[in-house]
Amino acid sequence: MTTTSDFEGMGALVTGGASGIGAAVATMLLARGARVAVLDRETAGAPAGALAVKADVTDDEAVREAVDRAAAELGALHTVVSNAGIGSIGTVEDNADDEWTRVLDINVLGMVRTARHALPHLRRAAADRPGAVSITQTCSIAATAGLPQRALYSASKGAVLSLTLAMAADHVREGIRVNCVNPGTADTPWIGRLLGQADDPDAERAALNARQPLGRLVSADEVAAAIVYLASPAAASVTGTALAVDGGMQGLRLRPAES
Numbered sequence: 001m002t003t004t005s006d007f008e009g010m011g012a013l014v015t016g017g018a019s020g021i022g023a024a025v026a027t028m029l030l031a032r033g034a035r036v037a038v039l040d041r042e043t044a045g046a047p048a049g050a051l052a053v054k055a056d057v058t059d060d061e062a063v064r065e066a067v068d069r070a071a072a073e074l075g076a077l078h079t080v081v082s083n084a085g086i087g088s089i090g091t092v093e094d095n096a097d098d099e100w101t102r103v104l105d106i107n108v109l110g111m112v113r114t115a116r117h118a119l120p121h122l123r124r125a126a127a128d129r130p131g132a133v134s135i136t137q138t139c140s141i142a143a144t145a146g147l148p149q150r151a152l153y154s155a156s157k158g159a160v161l162s163l164t165l166a167m168a169a170d171h172v173r174e175g176i177r178v179n180c181v182n183p184g185t186a187d188t189p190w191i192g193r194l195l196g197q198a199d200d201p202d203a204e205r206a207a208l209n210a211r212q213p214l215g216r217l218v219s220a221d222e223v224a225a226a227i228v229y230l231a232s233p234a235a236a237s238v239t240g241t242a243l244a245v246d247g248g249m250q251g252l253r254l255r256p257a258e259s
């Protein structure tokens, strides 16, 4: 049975943990007994009680140092939540090569670097806590549905989905589970910034609400709860899975609402 202290004795690292979904995950892991480190390029918003480690996921050496420091200070690393990411707007015609390189470097290679440096620590932890060692990556509905004006962002999250499956296969026999969550539009500072750029922010928010069959945005806590489940000992048989937390956006086809 899942208890509120099911992460007791476990060390967890959350990238992008100083804002939005990542901060909600770090807060939830702390509440459930984990020792938590937050890796972020801006650590001011890291939750109290977490070890804040400033690093940019585009810098391989900085990621290595941050992961090693987190493992040393937490005592061990059982859980990695690879969540740092950025958005990008436009069709395939709208972004130059250097913007493609920048976004893929953060959203895809950032997860590669994090996993690469975390795996030696996770292997040690797997020997100690079978079933409880995992990597969970924040993917997106953009990996599984065609959304307008999101060519580059969708390509990056499609890569995260495939990477999740490949990593799950590579590491299953080492006792390391790898999964991802696919949020719909989640109410985080990111979406606040996006709405701030819209000509009519209220109309844009209403359109985003209406796009999800539940009729509202997903909350950061709802996405965090799914991530924490996938990372928890209760999910010991779950690997190579993409868990949608999208208000029904991927799976449902509704008739228009009757007025």
Ligand SMILES: NC(=O)c1ccc[n+]([C@@H]2O[C@H](COP(=O)([O-])OP(=O)(O)OC[C@H]3O[C@@H](n4cnc5c(N)ncnc54)[C@H](O)[C@@H]3O)[C@@H](O)[C@H]2O)c1
Pocket: 015, 016, 017, 018, 019, 020, 021, 022, 039, 040, 041, 042, 055, 056, 057, 058, 083, 084, 085, 086, 087, 106, 110, 138, 139, 140, 141, 182, 183, 184, 185, 186, 187, 188, 189, 190, 191
């Ligand atoms: N908000 C949504 O609607 C939504 C939907 C689907 C998926 N996601 C994904 O969820 C994840 C978190 O998004 P959020 O909405 O919480 O955004 P957010 O902007 O609130 O938080 C993202 C965090 O990542 C950090 N970060 C960004 N680039 C970094 C880098 N190069 N190195 C280190 N840290 C970096 C930021 O400083 C920030 O703290 C992202 O991977 C995003 O693609 C978000």
